[in-house]
Amino acid sequence: MHIYDSVQKKKLPFEPIRANEASIYVCGPTVYDDAHLGHARSSLAFDLLSRTLKAHGYAVTMGKNFTDIDDKIIKKVEATGKSIEELTSFYITRYLEEMAALGIQRADIEPKATESLDAIEAMIQKLIDKDYAYVISTGDVYFDTAKDAHYGEISARVAEDEESQSRVEHTSEKRNPKDFALWKACKGEEDICFDAAFSRGRPGWHIECSAMIEKHFTGDTDYSIDIHGGGADLLFPHHENEAAQSRCATGHALAKYWMHNGFVQIDGEKMSKSLGNSFFLKDALKLYDGEVLRYYLNSVHYRNDFNFSEEELHLSKKRLDKLYRLKKRVSPGKASLPNKNFKKALLDAMGDDLNISIALSHIDEMIAKTNDALDANPKDKALKKETLANIDFIDELLGFGGKEPFSYFQIGVDTALKEQIESLIAQRLEAKKAKDFARSDAIRDEITALGINIMDTADGTLWEKA
RNA sequence: GGAGCCAUCGCCAAGUUGGUAAGGCCGUAGAUUGCAAAUCUGCUAUUCACCAGUUCGAGUCUGGUUGGCUCCUCCA
Incomplete structure (x- = not known):
């Protein structure tokens, strides 16, 4: 099996740290608002990765965090008057429900930042002790990027370029403009913050992931985890900083492979809050069945940007319908074993950096061939059983086709x-x-x-x- | 200003190490059907944004041009 590593920028054979095991960590959402289609796409991409690895025989351990302490959350707490707990648990629950509707398998480990403060504090302390981090007069703790010789290797960013034209404004006592906050000291008395040896405050965004990975995954190997995933926008600075923190704190690399998914776009532009073109998952799920959305959002290779359109979604559904019509044709019955060639074709396609397009074309071919054979011999019981098994395998690997076919065509009919x-x-x-x-x-x-x-x-x- | 990605049929979209363009939708011709629908079969890019180069041979490599997107600020 091969995967594309976005640091080396090429497809590499997947050789896990421990034979037959795969550890994946994906950056999860900051839970201050509803999930949009972009969150769905990221989750879907790594769900596909996890399923593919499992189908290839790996024992997968998937970790996905919830950032439940952050400026935006605090702002929302202030705006709504709700408690931080109330707010974040509401969005976490909703997030999990929506992802379940998309057929996304739950992560094995779902750490929250607020439940990982011990690990976060320990890692920051270690960085301070090793002189990779410094505390300024306000109590903020910064990572000293100049001390890390490998800083910049993840995002392949040239060291010199940042200063003159950077859009970031630097004030404060930072030693270097690139230095980033590990810990933000609380400013007002009303602030939501936690006690730590260096100051009372709250963790910076990047340290959370490093600390959670350290806490849940790290062993005495050269890498903490096999694969680190997330949206392409996290490559810099988030993943660059994560890698730096972990490398300097633990002495070994964070991840062996890095994978990044492309964006969901609306009319050719990235869907984002600031552009005001977000399509919330909850709204999409009111209009379309989760499985149809899943099929559609997964129909384009995970690394490509995905231009969302409702028109395309409808066309995409037609393709899924064909699978269910076939299923209807061979139901009810008991599945035997999937066709060996078909199964291998799907595994090979997905094993090649999740080449979903090829996998779908094999499925379409299987559908046409089976319909043809059934036209010639409608009572071919062995074929019907094999077809049911084929569809079961599709469901296991790709996460669609698992519904009872008659009900699939009756969604929304009372x-x-x-x-x-x-x-x-x-x-x-x-x-x-x-x-x-x-x-x-x-x-x-x-x-x-x-x-x-x-x-x-x-x-x-x-x-x-x- | 700096860094990177992308550009393939009307639409969506594949295309490991260069070797002579998958699949789906739409359209169209036919089989089937009382007619439809569904299903099946055939047809549908001498061509891969443009220009130049390397090569026996390039969508695939190199250089340039144009256009689009992303990152450098929170972001999946």
């Missing part, structure tokens, strides 16, 4: 409507039997007007929501 449809179909059948095609077509129009498509098959009339 019981009353369902009864109405079935009654109309029965009436139409009567008309057809009497060869009263004018009437049967009129009934079909009536059904269509309800937003339902029907199709006559050898097994009777089937219907699905348009």
Whole structure:
């Protein structure tokens, strides 16, 4: 299996620290607001990575944090009058629910910053002791980038360029403009802060991840974890700083491989709060089924930017529908074993840095071939069982196709409507039997007007929501 | 101003070490159907933003041009 390392900028064979094991840590959200499609894409990308590694036989340990202490959270606390606990646990719960709707498997370790303060304080203290960090008069603690010879290697940033044209304003007693805060001392008495040896305050953003990884993963190996993931915007400064802290504190590298997912864009621009073009996941899930969203958001390679459009989403659903129509055709029944070649083709495609496009094309090919064979021999039981197993495997590896096929096509149809449809179909059948095609077509129009498509098959009339 | 990514059919989108353009949607012709729908089959880029170069051979390598995006501030 190969993955693309965004530090070395090339595809590398995946050789984990420990044979047959894979540890992944992904930067999770700062929980001060609802998740948007961009969060979904990142989660989806690393869910796919985790599933792929598992299918390739690795025992995966996935860690994903929640940043639950931060300026933005504090602002929101002040604005809403809610407690920080109340606020963050609300968004964490919602985040987990929404991700579950997308079929994302829960991480094995889900640390929160506020529950990792001991590890954070310990790591900062270690950096101070080793003289990689310094405390200024306000009590803030900064990382001294000049002391780290390897600083800049993660994001491949030239050391000289930052000063003159940087958009960052530097004030304070920082020794170097690139130095970043490990700990921010509290300023007012009302501030939300915690006691630490160096000052009363709260952790900087970057140190959290390093400390949590250190706490939950690190052993006495050359790297703390195998793969560190996150959005492409985290490469600098977040991951650069994480790597520096961990390297200097622990004496070994943070991650063996770094993977970054591309952005979700709206009309060709990055979706972000500041541009005001965010599409919240909760709103998307009101309009579309989570599985359809998952299929759509995963249909483009994780490293590419993803231009979201509702039109494309609908087209994408058509492709998923075909899989479920096939499933309908081979259901109900018991799955046997997936076709060996098919399974291998999917594993190979996904094993090549998650080449989802190739995987999907194999699925489409399998669908066409199976339909063809079923047209020729509708009672091929062995094929039906194998097909069910193929679809089970798709669900395991890619996370779609797992629903009961009849219910998939009835999402959003209530019981009353369902009864109405079935009654109309029965009436139409009567008309057809009497060869009263004018009437049967009129009934079909009536059904269509309800937003339902029907199709006559050898097994009777089937219907699905348009 | 600095750093990087990207540009493939009407649309979405693959394309390891250069070897003669996957797949899906749409469209179209046909099989099937009372008609549809669904399903299947055929057709649909001599060409990969543009220019020049290396090569027997380039979408794939090199240089340049144009256009788009991202990072350098919180950000998935």
